[in-house]
Amino acid sequence: MAQAQTTNATTEAHGGAHADVGFPPFETETFGGQLLWLAITFVVLYTLLSRLVLPRLSGIIENRRGMIANDLDDAAAMKSRAEEAGTAYEKSLAEAKGRAQALAQETRAKLSTESDVKRKALEADLNQRLAEAEATISGKKAEAMSHVDAIAHDTATAIIERLTGKAPAPQKVEAALNQIKA
Amino acid sequence: MASPIEQFQIKPIIPVINFTNSSVFMIGAAAVIVGGLLYATRKRAVVPGRAQSVAEVLHDFVANTLVDATGKEGMKFFPLVFSLFMFVLTANLLGMIPGFFTVTSHIIVTFALAMLVIGTVVIYGFVKHGTHFLGLFVPSGVPGWLLPFIVVIELISFLSRPISLSLRLFANMLAGHIALKVFAGFVVSLLAAGGALTILAPLPLLMAVALMALEFLVAALQAYVFTVLTCIYLNDALHPGH
Numbered sequence: 001m002a003q004a005q006t007t008n009a010t011t012e013a014h015g016g017a018h019a020d021v022g023f024p025p026f027e028t029e030t031f032g033g034q035l036l037w038l039a040i041t042f043v044v045l046y047t048l049l050s051r052l053v054l055p056r057l058s059g060i061i062e063n064r065r066g067m068i069a070n071d072l073d074d075a076a077a078m079k080s081r082a083e084e085a086g087t088a089y090e091k092s093l094a095e096a097k098g099r100a101q102a103l104a105q106e107t108r109a110k111l112s113t114e115s116d117v118k119r120k121a122l123e124a125d126l127n128q129r130l131a132e133a134e135a136t137i138s139g140k141k142a143e144a145m146s147h148v149d150a151i152a153h154d155t156a157t158a159i160i161e162r163l164t165g166k167a168p169a170p171q172k173v174e175a176a177l178n179q180i181k182a
Numbered sequence: 183m184a185s186p187i188e189q190f191q192i193k194p195i196i197p198v199i200n201f202t203n204s205s206v207f208m209i210g211a212a213a214v215i216v217g218g219l220l221y222a223t224r225k226r227a228v229v230p231g232r233a234q235s236v237a238e239v240l241h242d243f244v245a246n247t248l249v250d251a252t253g254k255e256g257m258k259f260f261p262l263v264f265s266l267f268m269f270v271l272t273a274n275l276l277g278m279i280p281g282f283f284t285v286t287s288h289i290i291v292t293f294a295l296a297m298l299v300i301g302t303v304v305i306y307g308f309v310k311h312g313t314h315f316l317g318l319f320v321p322s323g324v325p326g327w328l329l330p331f332i333v334v335i336e337l338i339s340f341l342s343r344p345i346s347l348s349l350r351l352f353a354n355m356l357a358g359h360i361a362l363k364v365f366a367g368f369v370v371s372l373l374a375a376g377g378a379l380t381i382l383a384p385l386p387l388l389m390a391v392a393l394m395a396l397e398f399l400v401a402a403l404q405a406y407v408f409t410v411l412t413c414i415y416l417n418d419a420l421h422p423g424h
Contacts, residue, residue, distance in 0.1 A: 023187060023190075024187060024190035024191045024192060024288070025190055025287065025288045025289045025290070025352065025356065026289070027192070030192040030202070030204075030288075030290075031290045032200060033192070033200030033201075033202055033204070033205070034192070034202070034204050034205075034288060034290050034291055034294075035290060035294055036200055037200070037201070037202075037204065037205035037208050037209070038208055038285075038291055038294055038295075039294075041205075041208040041209055041211075041212045042212075042265065042269065042295075042298075044212060045212040045215060045216065045265055045268075045269060046261060046262065046265045048212075048216045049215070049216065049219075049261055049264060049265050049268070050261035050265070052216075052220070053216060053219045053220060053223070054241070054260070054261055054264060056220075056223050056226070057219065057223055057237055057238065057241045058241065059226070060223060060226050060227075060228075060230075060234070060238070061238060061241065061242070063226075063228065064228050067228060
């Protein structure tokens, strides 16, 4: 300790420049050795880094980058597929709706034609029956009207018989009736 | 007590092959870099763990710095720039451990690294662009009478690059370690002095702690500055036209 302090004091007395030590970075006789070992070390370091470490490191980073890009691509592809499926679904839905509407319309049209036909048939039937009934009525009426003469004849004959006590001749009655009718 | 510059002394270990404490820490830095990065990437995980995240951050950080300065084509220098950054950073940070030697506190080391950068720039520039590389010293759009001066200025600025690049790193590391040692030395001196001075001992200790934090910042920052300037100089080799 005492010796060290003495050395220190001496150093200070000499203005910091120790005779033995000098200033190490400027001691040129050490340069050769430092350069030699720096060259060896740096060449080995450079070789190991460029051949072994850096390819591995950039490989890892590239691999990850590629993986992320792939995943993003996959996601985009899946999204577009989902969108396609969505459009397809909407299209088929619209188609189905259209078909349902067409079917409904068709059915409605068919039903209305059917009912029209039925109605027409019914109407025709009714008309026919009406016509038949009218024909029957007019027939009955004509028949009835044809009986009127005979009834008038009989009635007139009966009245005259009661009034006169004797039946008149049919020809005379007929002639009298014809006279009235005319 | 030891002098503040004793820590920078080169101590021979195997003198025959010039193997010294400096060599130990150079090899140590390289071993830490390669071993650390190999360990960090051993799983090659898609979702990185902590160590792998650090390795990836370092990789992307250097790659971004390089691409920002030189564009995509600068990536051919990526192994070199990454090696330089990692070597300087690790050497600086290893030197922060008390008792450890700081490789980058020697001008010859930083100058050699700077010359490696400038050498790469010059050789690649001439190989790739031939004499067109000299266009670096002749900015376009300068009036004729001014051109000689400009060329001289450009030449001087180009030649001073390796000096400024190496001196900046060397001086920062050297000064920081000296300052740390001086303040740490004050603590010991004050404690040894006894009496009222002993009470003052915590003050330089606080200073030393604060300086330690600053030196960690400087260690990382100087590695970054060295790397950024390397990238900017490499850009000249890739695109010599101003």
